[in-house]
Amino acid sequence: MVHTYNHNVHxxxxxxxxxxxxxxxxxxxxxxxxxxxxxxxxGYYRMEEEGVGSPVMAITCDYKxxxxxxxxxxxxxxxxxxxxLKISFCYTMKVGETVVCTATSLHCFIDSDGRPVKYQERxxxxxxxxxxxxxx
Amino acid sequence: MVHTYNHNVHxxxxxxxxxxxxxxxxxxxxxxxxxxxxxxxxGYYRMEEEGVGSPVMAITCDYKxxxxxxxxxxxxxxxxxxxxLKISFCYTMKVGETVVCTATSLHCFIDSDGRPVKYQERxxxxxxxxxxxxxx
Amino acid sequence: MVHTYNHNVHxxxxxxxxxxxxxxxxxxxxxxxxxxxxxxxxGYYRMEEEGVGSPVMAITCDYKxxxxxxxxxxxxxxxxxxxxLKISFCYTMKVGETVVCTATSLHCFIDSDGRPVKYQERxxxxxxxxxxxxxx
Amino acid sequence: MVHTYNHNVHxxxxxxxxxxxxxxxxxxxxxxxxxxxxxxxxGYYRMEEEGVGSPVMAITCDYKxxxxxxxxxxxxxxxxxxxxLKISFCYTMKVGETVVCTATSLHCFIDSDGRPVKYQERxxxxxxxxxxxxxx
Numbered sequence: 073m074v075h076t077y078n079h080n081v082h083x084x085x086x087x088x089x090x091x092x093x094x095x096x097x098x099x100x101x102x103x104x105x106x107x108x109x110x111x112x113x114x115g116y117y118r119m120e121e122e123g124v125g126s127p128v129m130a131i132t133c134d135y136k137x138x139x140x141x142x143x144x145x146x147x148x149x150x151x152x153x154x155x156x157l158k159i160s161f162c163y164t165m166k167v168g169e170t171v172v173c174t175a176t177s178l179h180c181f182i183d184s185d186g187r188p189v190k191y192q193e194r195x196x197x198x199x200x201x202x203x204x205x206x207x208x
Numbered sequence: 209m210v211h212t213y214n215h216n217v218h219x220x221x222x223x224x225x226x227x228x229x230x231x232x233x234x235x236x237x238x239x240x241x242x243x244x245x246x247x248x249x250x251g252y253y254r255m256e257e258e259g260v261g262s263p264v265m266a267i268t269c270d271y272k273x274x275x276x277x278x279x280x281x282x283x284x285x286x287x288x289x290x291x292x293l294k295i296s297f298c299y300t301m302k303v304g305e306t307v308v309c310t311a312t313s314l315h316c317f318i319d320s321d322g323r324p325v326k327y328q329e330r331x332x333x334x335x336x337x338x339x340x341x342x343x344x
Numbered sequence: 345m346v347h348t349y350n351h352n353v354h355x356x357x358x359x360x361x362x363x364x365x366x367x368x369x370x371x372x373x374x375x376x377x378x379x380x381x382x383x384x385x386x387g388y389y390r391m392e393e394e395g396v397g398s399p400v401m402a403i404t405c406d407y408k409x410x411x412x413x414x415x416x417x418x419x420x421x422x423x424x425x426x427x428x429l430k431i432s433f434c435y436t437m438k439v440g441e442t443v444v445c446t447a448t449s450l451h452c453f454i455d456s457d458g459r460p461v462k463y464q465e466r467x468x469x470x471x472x473x474x475x476x477x478x479x480x
Numbered sequence: 481m482v483h484t485y486n487h488n489v490h491x492x493x494x495x496x497x498x499x500x501x502x503x504x505x506x507x508x509x510x511x512x513x514x515x516x517x518x519x520x521x522x523g524y525y526r527m528e529e530e531g532v533g534s535p536v537m538a539i540t541c542d543y544k545x546x547x548x549x550x551x552x553x554x555x556x557x558x559x560x561x562x563x564x565l566k567i568s569f570c571y572t573m574k575v576g577e578t579v580v581c582t583a584t585s586l587h588c589f590i591d592s593d594g595r596p597v598k599y600q601e602r603x604x605x606x607x608x609x610x611x612x613x614x615x616x
Contacts, residue, residue, distance in 0.1 A: 083378060084229050084371050088222035088277065094536045095220060095506040099356050102503070106355060106414075116414055118357075128502045131541040141224065142378075142388055219514060230400045231370040234552050242550075252550055269403040278514075278524055292416045299544060305507075321454070332569050355502050360494035360549065367492060413496065 073205045075111060075149040077104040083141045091138035092145075097173050098131060101163050104147040105177065108161075112201040123184040124191075129158070130178040136171050150207040152176060154199070157188045162207060171185045209341050211247060211285040213240040219277045227274035228281075233309050234267060237299050240283040241313065244297075247335040259320040260327075264300045265294070266314040267270050286343040287313060290335070293324045298343060345477050347383060347421040349376040355413045363410035364417075369445050370403060373435050376419040377449065380433075384473040395456040396463075401430070402450040408443050415439045422479040424448060426471070429460045434479060481613050482520060483557040485512040499546035500553075505581050506539060509571050512555040513585065516569075520609040531592040532599075537566070538586040545580045547573075553580065558615040559576045560584060562607070565596045570615060 079100045087093040092096055101111050119125070139145055145165050152160040165173040181189040192199035215236045223229040245251055255261070275281055281301050289295040294316050301309040317325040328335035351372045360364040381387055391397070411417055417437050424432040430452050437445040453461040464471035495501040502513045517523055527533070549552055553573050560568040566588050573581040589597040600607035 082371065082375055084223060084231060084374060086224035087220060088224065088226045089533070089535075090224045093220050095503050095510070098503040098506055099354065102356060103354055104488070125497070127497075127543070129537070129543055131502070131543075133539040135535070135537055135539075215559055218507065220510060225397070225399075230403070231367050231374070234367040234370055238492060239490055244437075261361070263361075263407070265407055267366070267403070267407075270403055271399070297579065337380040356495060356503060358496035359492060360496065362496045362497045365492050 073150075075077065075104070075108040075205060077147045078147065079103060079145045079147065080140045080146060081139055081143045086141075086202050089138075091140045092143075094135055095132070096101055097135070097165065097175065100145055100147055100165065101131075101175055101177055102128075102162075104163065105151050105161060108149050108205075112198070112205075114195070114198050116159045122183055124189060125184075126159075126179045127184055128177055128183045131175065133173060135168075135173050135176040139165075139167050139172045145172065149205070151202050151205045152207055154201050154202060154206070156192065157181075158200065159191070209286075211240070211244040211341060212286075213283045213285065215239060215281045215283065217275055217277045217279045217281060218321055222277050225274075227276045228279075230269070230271055231267065233271070233301065233311065235283040236281055236301065237267075237311055237313055238264075240285050240299065241297060244285050244341075248334070248336075248341075250334050260317055260325060261272055261320075262295075262315045262317045264275045264313055265284070265316055267311065269309060271309055273303075275303050275308045281308065285341070287338050288343055289343045290328065290338060290342070292326050293317075295314075295327070295338065345422075347376070347380040347477060349379045349419045349421065351375060351417045351419065352418060353411055353415045355415045358413050361410075362416075363412045366368065366405070366407055369405055369407070369437065369447065372417055372419055373403075373433075373447055374400075374438065374447055376421050376435065377433060380477075382422050382475075384470070386467070386470050386473075396453055396461060397456075398431075398451045400449055400455045401452055403447065405445060405447040407445055409439075411437075411439050411444045417444065421477070423474050423477045424473060424479055427479070428462050428464065429453075431463070431474065483516040483613060485515045485555045485557065487511060487553045487555065489547055489549045489551045489553060489556075490575075492586070494549050497546075499548045499581045502541070502543055505543070505573065505583065507540055507587055508553055508555055508573065508587075509539075509569075509583055510536075512557050512571065513569060516527050516557050516613075518536075520606070520613075522609075532589055532597060534567075534589045535586045536585055537588055539583065541581060543581050544577075545578055547575050547580045551575045552553070556608040557613070559610050560615055562600065562614070564598050564600065567599070567610065580595060 130165040152162040163175040284300045288298040299311040317327040424434040435447040453463040560570040571583040589599040
């Protein structure tokens with residue numbers, strides 16, 4: 073499965089080249105990821121309640137084509153890999169049918185003491201949901 | 209007295225009009241204010257130690273001329289008014305001799321319980337310093 | 345009439361106080377204004393085609409209560425005043441029923457040579473639409 | 481050789497986790513790169529005069545440790561690889577002696593028609609300067 077999220081490019085997200093500044097795609101990825109976690113039932117409030125955070129460990133971003141205001145960037149998220157302590161997501165961002173950016177992000181889960189969490193063991197239902205979005 | 213602070217406009221602060229996006233001047237004001245408080249001896253760490261915050265209550269901003277990357281925006285800060293529970297600052301932002309923006313900000317001081325602080329009574333030395341920068 | 349626009353506060357719009365950074369409200373206002381112009385038929389492409397821009401001349405912003413991720417900020421826009429060469433908008437931003445911010449913005453219209461445009465004369469239909477949103 | 485650039489983390493660059501939002505490191509990289517190009521004599525104005533742009537094609541970013549306001553992030557830039565049509569830079573970002581982020585960026589050079597430029601042939605002096613900063 074693929075999780076899809078739309079971001080309307082805002083005027084203030086463009087730069088003097090007339091295109092979306094490349095740093096903003098990192099923010100579109102975060103919006104999409106947060107929206108995805110909400111969708112599968114492990115949104116912000118629930119994770120906070122559980123005392124579990126999931127910081128960004130690494131990012132890759134390949135810029136294919138520019139986008140600009142007032143484009144709608146459609147972000148398609150899939151789970152790229154699930155390891156005991158880490159998870160990675162991949163993102164394909166499109167304007168219409170044109171791919172403007174592909175990207176990945178790597179995350180861990182940590183508890184309130186900063187210790188890494190074996191999320192698949194502690195949250196088997198979350199792991200099951202995530203597996204549905206695993207990239208083939 | 210006048211407190212002066214320089215902000216180098218960054219490429220990512222411009223928009224597709226080719227100029228500094230107007231929302232960024234609000235950030236230049238914050239940078240200047242924080243730099244000013246540091247200069248007069250009541251910087252971030254000290255205020256945090258004292259358990260005192262000073263949220264922004266209001267902003268006004270008059271955009272006179274555009275600026276852009278790679279301009280240096282020189283911000284001149286003065287204290288506009290000191291009331292028992294509130295303080296306001298005024299800002300003149302220039303590129304070279306050209307005024308690009310004039311602005312004001314209004315703040316209160318609150319303790320860790322969110323209660324307003326009579327800052328002139330509690331911090332007479334701070335009040336004295338602030339008075340040196342009062343606009344004539 | 346009132347034009348209403350929703351902005352979902354993003355995680356990256358918060359600051360270390362745990363609330364929406366105050367500079368972002370200026371951006372919510374722009375989003376709302378652009379959405380409004382689109383709604384009344386004078387959106388970005390049309391204005392660009394007409395060779396008419398409408399820069400921000402001034403902003404005022406009164407911060408009433410904090411908002412934070414993942415609040416939805418509902419922005420209510422009205423036309424505050426229509427002068428021959430200038431127009432001002434007012435904004436009431438709410439989270440649920442709580443007003444978090446009230447604001448105004450002042451604009452002019454300029455043609456591609458940078459000359460001010462008497463927008464009510466040149467675009468009578470636009471003026472008529474704008475009048476429908478005039479604050480009583 | 482290594483090009484060094486300092487970025488003072490601003491309050492508005494933090495998020496509600498209390499740390500520098502990860503998207504901002506992409507901006508620190510741009511600031512450093514622009515500062516570097518200026519230093520070696522091929523700054524913004526000169527490149528614009530030459531009609532040559534150098535868009536970002538790809539980014540990688542490894543987040544090692546958090547930084548926050550009011551840290552000073554010191555960015556060390558080196559040239560990672562020089563190909564006929566592409567160039568990559570690598571960045572080590574530190575707070576004091578602690579590495580907070582390592583990153584790379586990939587760029588091409590294009591002329592005003594959008595055609596790729598063999599920068600080492602067209603600008604042999606630039607190529608020579610760049611080689612001085614090649615990572616061993």
